[in-house]
Every structure is written in C-alpha cells, then in structure tokens.
Amino acid sequence: MKNKCIIIVLLWILWGVGMDYLSDMIISRPMNQTIQFMTILGVLTLTVLLVRKTYNFITNLLNK
Secondary structure (H helix, E strand, O other): OOOHHHHHHHHHHHHHHHHHHHHHHHHHHOOOOOHHHHHHHHHHHHHHHHOOOOOHHHHHHHOO
8 A cells, every 4th residue: 555655656746846847848849739639638638647646545545
C-alpha cells in the first residue's frame, strides 16, 4: 500500500514537470498543429488515467 502511494505521488510530480515542459516547448510555440493536437490528446489521456488511478487508490484506502 505504501509503495502504491509513493508511485502515485511520483507520477503526479512527473506529470507536473512534463506539463511544464510541454506547455513551454510544444503547445505555446508555433509549429505543426497536428503535433500540438496529438500532444494535447496524449496529455488528456494520461491525465484521465492518473486521476482514475488516484481515485481507485483513495477509495481502496478508505474501504479498508
């Protein structure tokens, strides 16, 4: 249980660092819109998966 908590916290930290990089280097610079669109779809997908994993962890923790 403790390992899952550490992994989720590390994933959130990596997500934040990745969002900082993506917003600075890819999304805000003028480039191919297809690359920007695919990047945004990928980030949204990862965000949903991370929120779902966090939600499942919290509900399992509270149900025990």
